[in-house]
Amino acid sequence: MIILAEAPYAIEMLHITKLFPGIIANDDITLQLKRGEIHALLGENGAGKSTLMSVLFGLYQAEKGEIRKDGKPVKIMNPNDANDLGIGMVHQHFKLVQCFTVLENIILGVETTKGGILQKDEARKKVLALSEKYGLSVDPDAKIEDITVGMQQRTEILKMLYRDNEILIFDEPTAVLTPQEIDELMVIMKNLAKEGKSILFISHKLNEIMEVADRCSVLRRGKYIGTVDIKDTNEQDLSRMMVGRDVKLVVDKDPPKIGDVILDVQGMTVASKAHANNAVKNVSFKVRQGEIVCIAGIDGNGQTEFVYGLTGLEPLVSGSIHLCGQDITNMPIRKRAELLSHIPEDRHKHGLVLDYSLEYNMVLQRYFEPQFLNGGIFLNRKAIREYSDKLIDAFDVRSGEGSVTISRSMSGGNQQKAIIAREIDKQHQLLVAVQPTRGLDVGAIEFIHKSLIEERDAGKAVLLVSLELEEVMNVSDRILVMYEGELVGELDPKKTTTEELGLYMAGAKREEVRA
C-alpha cells in the first residue's frame, strides 16, 4: 500500500449524519484519525459510537457527510470496500471459528492455494514474523477453543495485520480481559501505533483512554462534543464531556442505619447444571435492613446458581431461606416477588421480553395487579401507559418512541435502567441486584449506585452480587467472598484493601463464615 505522506489524516469522517426511525443516531459527527496515532472514541451507551463505526464499515449508509481516505473522498458501500481500503476491526465479540487453529483463522478468506491445495507454510512464516514484530505471542497451531480470551484477541489483531490493514479499530477491547491481559493489550496497541498503524479505540473506560490514547473524540446522544489532546485533559473533564455534567467517580454515602434481619439463609446448597458437584455449598448468612451486603468473587464461582436458588429459579438441594421471618424455601416465584425484587444478571435472558414494548416490560412483575386490569381479565392499557410514563420519567429511561418502543431496539444501559425502575418501584423488602452495572458507562453506573444506596437508606435490605472490585469496595457495607461455591470470607470494605479482597477471591485466603 502506498502512503501519501502529505495527507495528514489516514481516515476522515466529515459531518456524518445517520437517521433511524425516531432517533438521530449520528448528528453531524466529524472524526479525523491521524496516521500513527491512537485515537479514542468515547461515549455512553447509545451515544452513537457503534453506528458511526458501522457507517465506516459500510454496514450503514450515512444520510449526509463524507468519508475521506488519505485526503481523498471514498464511497464505502459494504464491508468489502472497507477491507479494500485497509480498514480492519477487532469486534467486541470475536469472529473466530472455534474448531480451527489460530493460523487457519488468520488466513480464512485470504488463503493462498496451489492447485486447490492450501499453502500454509508461507502464511505461517508471515504470521510468525508479524507476531514477533508487534509482540503478539500466539501459538499458530493451537485451536481457538483451547486458548485464552487474550490470545483469541491477539489472533483477531493478527488477522488485521495479515491483511495489511493500516487502520485498526478496537471495539471495547478490554471488556473481556483480565487486568494483566489489559496491560499487555495496551503495550501492543502502543507498538502498533509506533509502527505507523492508525488506531481507533472505542471505549468508555476513562483510565484506559488516559493511559493509551493520543487524542480523544467524545460523542453524546448522537452529537459530536469535541476532540481533545489526552495530555491536556483528565478523567474528570472527559467524563463531563461524555455525560454532560459533573460525574462523581467516588460513591458518596452515609454510615448505614442497620435494622432487623430481612434475609436469613441457612446451609443453602444448589446443584450445578454443568457438573456433578454442587455449585453452591452450605452457604449461610444474613442481610439486615439498611445495609448493602455484597457477594464478591471471580466469575463462575457459584454466584449465578446462588441467585437462582435465592430467587426460586432453581430448587435447593438442601438448606432454608427465610425472608422477613417467612420460610420461602419452596415458595413459588410469584409469591416471593411480594417481598423480593430481583435485578437479574442477564437482562436479555431473564430481565426483559425483548419483543414487548417498553410499557409491557415495565409491568412484567405486576401486570396481574388489579390497577392494571379491567374486570380482572382485560389489560388496562391506559393505566399501564401512565405507570410506564411515570417510571420512564423518574428513572430517565431513554428510547426512540417512549412507552411504545420495542425493548429490543433500546440501548443496553436504558434496558437496564428500565429493569431497575421496575424492580425498585414494586413493593419489596429485599433487593437482589446481580451485576447491575455490567457493560454500562460511567453515567449509568453512577445512577445505579445512587439508586442502590437510596434503597438502603430507605430501610430496604440490598444484596449486591458483583465481579467488579471497585464496585464491591465502593458501594457495599459488608463483603462476603464466594469461592468455589462457598463463602470464604467476610470483610469490612472500610478496613480491608483491594489486595486482601483479591486473595480471598482467588482462594488463597479463607476463614469460616457463619450467619
Add this chain to the structure above:
Amino acid sequence: MKEKKSFLERPSVQAILAALLCIILGLLIGYIVLLMINPAGAGNGIVSIIKNHLNYPTKPAQMKYLGNTLVKTAPLLMCALSINFCYKTGLFNIGAAGQYVVGAGACLYAALKLGLPWPVCLLITIIVGGLWGFAVGVLKAYGNVNEVISGIMLNWIGLYLVNMILATVKESTSPYTKQIASTNKGALLPSAGLASMFSNNKYVTIAIPLSIVIAIVIWIVLNKTKFGYEIRATGFNKEAARYAGMNEKRNIILTLVIGGALAGLGAAFLYLSGYEQWSVTQSSVPSMGFNGIAATFLGGLNPIGTIFSSYFIQHITSGGSYLDKSIYPSQIADLITSIIIYLCGFVLFFKLTLTGALNKRRDRAGKSGR
C-alpha cells in the same frame, strides 16, 4: 425527536404485502408447473383455479358454490386459529390435525350413536378436542416431550381410534358414516336463514359466522387480556416469563387445551353441516389441520389475517376441481393447489424464522448497546 413511521414501515402493511407477494409467487409457480405438464391448457387452467365458483355462468350457481367454499373455510379457519394460538406461546401445534380428527369422531358419535342435539354435540367435541390437546400439553410441561413429536403420534392414534369408533355408526353398504339428515336431524347446525342467501345451499350454517366471531375473540384474548399477555411473553421469552413468576406449565397445558378445542370444533363445523361423511377406511390424516399451518403463516400469525388467508386457501383448493380434466389428470389439481398453498405458507414461515434468527444474532452481538 419523534418521527411517524412511514406507511410501508408499519408492521401490518408489511405483513399484508408479504402475504400478497407469497400468493403471487405461489400462483406463478403453480402456473409454471402446469406449463411443464401440458403447455396447451396452462393459461386456462390457472385462471379456472383462481375463478373457483365464478366458473359458473349464472349468479345463483355462483352463490351456491361460493357457499360450498365457505362451508369448508370455517373448519380450516378453526384449525388455523388453533395453530396460531399455540404458536404465540412458542408451541408448534402440528397435532391440530389429530385434534380435528377426534373432533370429527366425537361430534359424529354424539350425533349418530347418542342422538344428541347440536349444541350438546358441539360441547362434547370441544371437550374431546381439548383432551387431545391436554395430552400433548401434559407431556410437554411435565415430560419435556417435544409437542411436534407427540402431536404427530397422537394424530395417528386419533385417526385409527376414530375409524374404529365410527365403524359402529357407518352405513351398512359403504364405508361412510350415516347421513345426519336422515338419522338425527336435530344434530345438524341451524342455518338461521343463511342458506337462502346462497341459493338455498343447505350446508351453509351458523358455523361460518361463528368461526369469524371466534377468530375475533381469539385476537382479543391474545392482545387485550392478562392471559394473552402471559401467553405471548412465554412465547417470546420463556425464561423471562418464569422470572416474572408466570406459571409456565399451566400456560402450556391451557394453551394446548384451547388449541385442541378450536381444532375439534372446526371438525364439528364441517361434519355437523352434513356436507361430508366420514370414511372409516381412510388411512391418512385429513389435510385440514395441515392446511391450517399454511393459513396461519399466510395470515401473518394474526387471527384476523387468518380469516382471509383461510378463505383464500379454501378458494384455491375448491378451485382446483375446475381444472380441465381432459387435459390434466385429476391428481394434478391436488398437486397444483398444494404447491400454491404450501408455498404461500412457507415463504412467510421462512421470513419469520429468518427474522427470529437475525434478532437472536443481534442480541448476542449487541449486548452492550446500539
